[in-house]
Amino acid sequence: MPSFDIVSEIDMAELKNAVDNANRELATRFDFRGVTASFSITNDVAKLSAEHDSQLRQLMDILRTNLIKRGVDARAMDPDTADQSGKAWTQTVKFKAGVDQATSKKLIKMIKDNKIKVQVAVQGEQLRVTGKKRDDLQAVMALVKGAELDQAFQFNNFRD
Numbered sequence: 001m002p003s004f005d006i007v008s009e010i011d012m013a014e015l016k017n018a019v020d021n022a023n024r025e026l027a028t029r030f031d032f033r034g035v036t037a038s039f040s041i042t043n044d045v046a047k048l049s050a051e052h053d054s055q056l057r058q059l060m061d062i063l064r065t066n067l068i069k070r071g072v073d074a075r076a077m078d079p080d081t082a083d084q085s086g087k088a089w090t091q092t093v094k095f096k097a098g099v100d101q102a103t104s105k106k107l108i109k110m111i112k113d114n115k116i117k118v119q120v121a122v123q124g125e126q127l128r129v130t131g132k133k134r135d136d137l138q139a140v141m142a143l144v145k146g147a148e149l150d151q152a153f154q155f156n157n158f159r160d
Contacts, residue, residue: 073152098125
């Protein structure tokens with residue numbers, strides 16, 4: 001029986017490359033010359049630091065554009081609130097990986113509402129979709145790609 005998995009993963013190597021590219025771009029920008037601003041990453045959390053909150057927003061834009069250039073979906077970003085400590089502003093950005101329970105419920109409801117003849121099962125942080133026809137599975141893929149959810153999804157393990 002044909003099946004595939006709906007997952008939400010981030011390529012950590014590309015994430016680190018995007019942060020490195022953002023640091024290089026920051027060194028060449030004229031508006032950040034003489035300003036203490038930087039990016040750093042540990043595990044799946046990026047830390048942005050600058051001298052002013054407007055510069056922090058610019059850093060967020062730089063990071064977002066570099067993520068897009070490296071092929072990492074920017075919807076995976078989960079920024080925390082900006083914190084001020086003396087003269088420095090910092091902000092941490094976590095990256096969502098895995099399909100959480102609320103999102104999986106939304107996906108299952110959306111698939112069932114469209115009356116596509118497939119079965120959806122939750123397996124940890126991924127969803128397994130099985131059906132009798134390959135066309136039904138492709139319809140589910142198109143539906144999930146077109147959905148306006150705050151997360152990027154990939155399709156793995158397609159079996160015919």
